[in-house]
Amino acid sequence: MALGKDYATQQCSIARALEVIGERWTLLVVRDAFYGVRRYNDFLAHLGIPRAVLAGRLQALTEAGVLVRRRYQESPPRDEYVLTDSGKALWPTLRSIGLWGREHITGTLPMRVFVHAACGTELGSYGQCPACGTDVPPEDVEMRPGRGLDPDPADPVSRALLVPRRLLQPLETDRV
Amino acid sequence: MALGKDYATQQCSIARALEVIGERWTLLVVRDAFYGVRRYNDFLAHLGIPRAVLAGRLQALTEAGVLVRRRYQESPPRDEYVLTDSGKALWPTLRSIGLWGREHITGTLPMRVFVHAACGTELGSYGQCPACGTDVPPEDVEMRPGRGLDPDPADPVSRALLVPRRLLQPLETDRV
DNA sequence: CACGGTAGGTTCATTCACCGAACCTTGTGG
């Protein structure tokens, strides 16, 4: 963990994990990756993160095996950052954090609602489907806008995220 | 979030939650609270955190309603920090982070194993008991040392955590 | 009553990460 130091003294899987995902901005980058964001400038526009910090986080997540950097066109050379299987395994973590924020921070209306695409049931706190009793992989999760969401956001990434979509589905902003 | 700034631009429950629990050390303090740690000096010994930072985190978590500060003796006046219901609701978050760390960080042996105290079955990936089919609240979780744990740690808090115990059960270090 | 110890902090100087703005590089299209 670059933030200060690592948690060297901690004999704990939680501490080991936080060395990877515990820095400022990191989990928001991963969240955006689940939402379909893949390109540097889209992360930048959606997060409002300093450019240098974003570059550092993308590199650290790539080195940790959470993201893969992948060339998607040759001329001009352009890369995208996509979640690995290890990165996709962070979905229960993000789900539980989001649900806690919605239920335990005062004045928080639901911003986005996550349902099992197959049956329409809202997911539980670990991303499981309470109706089917199964783990739902993020590919089978549909994200819908909630009541607390700004209906007319400024940046194009937020606008593209206003319609219901599957998680991990690549985001198309207004590049024609 | 005191680390730099908050995530003001983010219309998202995850970002709101991370403003409370996303700072360095904060989730480890909450984890220790689940393990039964309640007193300033025990957090200090177990985490190796700078004193000023610990004082700040305990105050911030108390103001956020995750912990309560409670006087447990009058003379000399001594306070303890205990999880509120809101704090206990962070159990799925900690569980999923720990599970991810154990499965996706190379070379990580299980440090601690969490089982349903009523039946001894290890918890499933969304905190349920696979045998009983029920969600298990943290009060009913028994924590057992895993193979990756140092069998002879230096600080008394880690030593007290070497034996199987219920989550949230107050920790007794070697104070007679 | 002086003394040492304990719990729970605060203060301080230093280091380090975050921040925002400016700049750079490569390639494309007009």
Added chain:
DNA sequence: CCACAAGGTTCGGTGAATGAACCTACCGTG
């Protein structure tokens, strides 16, 4: 030849984390 876009790097200023030292009650003991 110029403007533009994507995807960065560089830079000075600010603020937080760090570790050590210090502080304040209060207690138990000789």
